[in-house]
Amino acid sequence: MYKTHKTCFQVICxxxxxxxxxxxxxxxxxxxxxxxxxLADNMRDRETLFALWISLKSSCISTVLCFCLAVPxxxxxxxxxxxxxxxxxxxxxxxxxxPYIVIGLSLLIIFSSPFGKALKKAGFPVIFSSNGIxxxxxxxxxxxxxxxxxxxxxxxxxxxxxxxxxxxxTPWKCMQTIVLPQCRNALISSLILIWxxxxxxxxxxxxxVGITRMKTETLPxxxxxxxxxxxxxxxxxGAFILMIISAASLCMANYLTRSDKRLSRYHG
Amino acid sequence: MDNKNxxxxxxxxxxxRGNFLLxxxxxSVRPREIFAxxxxxxxxxxxxxxxxxxxxxxxxxxVIYCGLPLLEIPIFRRxxxxxxxxxxxxxxxxxxxxxxxxxxxxxxxxxEIHDRVNAIAGRFGILHLLKQYPGTLSGGEQQRIALAxxxxxxxxxxxLDEPFSALDPMTRKDIYGIILKIRExxxxxxxxxxxxxxxxxxxxxxxxILLHGRYRGTADAKxxxxxxxxxxxxxxxNIKNKGDI
Numbered sequence: 001m002y003k004t005h006k007t008c009f010q011v012i013c014x015x016x017x018x019x020x021x022x023x024x025x026x027x028x029x030x031x032x033x034x035x036x037x038x039l040a041d042n043m044r045d046r047e048t049l050f051a052l053w054i055s056l057k058s059s060c061i062s063t064v065l066c067f068c069l070a071v072p073x074x075x076x077x078x079x080x081x082x083x084x085x086x087x088x089x090x091x092x093x094x095x096x097x098x099p100y101i102v103i104g105l106s107l108l109i110i111f112s113s114p115f116g117k118a119l120k121k122a123g124f125p126v127i128f129s130s131n132g133i134x135x136x137x138x139x140x141x142x143x144x145x146x147x148x149x150x151x152x153x154x155x156x157x158x159x160x161x162x163x164x165x166x167x168x169x170t171p172w173k174c175m176q177t178i179v180l181p182q183c184r185n186a187l188i189s190s191l192i193l194i195w196x197x198x199x200x201x202x203x204x205x206x207x208x209v210g211i212t213r214m215k216t217e218t219l220p221x222x223x224x225x226x227x228x229x230x231x232x233x234x235x236x237x238g239a240f241i242l243m244i245i246s247a248a249s250l251c252m253a254n255y256l257t258r259s260d261k262r263l264s265r266y267h268g
Numbered sequence: 269m270d271n272k273n274x275x276x277x278x279x280x281x282x283x284x285r286g287n288f289l290l291x292x293x294x295x296s297v298r299p300r301e302i303f304a305x306x307x308x309x310x311x312x313x314x315x316x317x318x319x320x321x322x323x324x325x326x327x328x329x330x331v332i333y334c335g336l337p338l339l340e341i342p343i344f345r346r347x348x349x350x351x352x353x354x355x356x357x358x359x360x361x362x363x364x365x366x367x368x369x370x371x372x373x374x375x376x377x378x379x380e381i382h383d384r385v386n387a388i389a390g391r392f393g394i395l396h397l398l399k400q401y402p403g404t405l406s407g408g409e410q411q412r413i414a415l416a417x418x419x420x421x422x423x424x425x426x427x428l429d430e431p432f433s434a435l436d437p438m439t440r441k442d443i444y445g446i447i448l449k450i451r452e453x454x455x456x457x458x459x460x461x462x463x464x465x466x467x468x469x470x471x472x473x474x475x476x477i478l479l480h481g482r483y484r485g486t487a488d489a490k491x492x493x494x495x496x497x498x499x500x501x502x503x504x505x506n507i508k509n510k511g512d513i
Contacts, residue, residue, distance in 0.1 A: 159356045160358060162343075163352070164358075165343035166344075166346060166348050167418075168344045168370050168373035168374050169373045173373060178358060
């Protein structure tokens, strides 16, 4: 009975792998072959360059903001004890389960309100503005970032923190000298993954800032626009750029995670 | 026991971690005393040691250290030395930085740190290891570095979690000598947990027995086999006696 199950599971796993390789692999091949061919032409196009620039700029800003908020939040959730932690954890992770289009709609409602209008008057417009792109990426990525950073903090050895404390390290010093160096690579790899997700964010951004050529046109939005006007070459070259960036960031993140594992092996 | 002559008092301490309960532990340790906590595997020895260091908030009872409730002293002001069974050296720092860590946290000047680290490394025979990272060192070497790191701030109390269990017999004898030397030179009290009766007899002044999360009492180390223990403890000691003596 056990053997039959084992064989059956193996067959399903192999079939799924093959199916993924065939479907995704063929798509990637099409994007790569056709994307490379029209990449040179499209890289001279002002609109593509604008989309690339605004995507890189907004994803970098939102990633830095995201990390600045995620690190203290994750540290509090994983290292400090409070009866409110389960509640805070659930609230902070709530948006993880929401579709991005719904998050975008919620943001649109919030920033269409008198509060949003007051912000616009104060010189910080959100709707139909590049600020909105950063905000949408931040809101979508924050729970994911907290989850990743929490996992990195949880992987550190608690005993080292106790020892550091008894040696006179205040909680802040302990975080600086023991916790952060221990999970440095895991944090960098989280940073890369968060940035890569921000770069590809589409749903929430679409709802909050729409797609206006040369104004709120990110790289994913540019792909969407090009497909809608039947400019497949433009769409494929945009997809190729996103694919290369994603693949490079995934490789980097995996490499750093492996380096961290090597560092922690000495304990055995 | 006279309170003035007591460095540490554990009063009716009850700690719960998961399903494990450390139940109503009471013991006292005098300055410069070596106290062994004996118990079988899984009896809660490490948990007791961690609770003595104040890592966990107890369900009941308290620990009084230097006349003050321990949990009222912030962890970074307790000045207790702690040595884990796996030594818990900071893997991203050299041996030198590990030993110097406590002094850096105190804000001691660099030149003084240099002198004090070299002095203590000389006493522990680890001068030649200072530039190395923990991952490249043997168990005995790591233990000496961890001891030097714990002692550099001259703590009044040193807690050792099964300090000899991972060492070969020769290194173990060396470390016995080092422990006695630490008491002589630094004048601190030492509490160590072990499951080895011989270690308790050789090193300790007093011995406490912990079985299944319950503290069974304290006796002078020389009276370990003659003290009036309960039935469980007698069984525990007899089984070991047959094997060891």
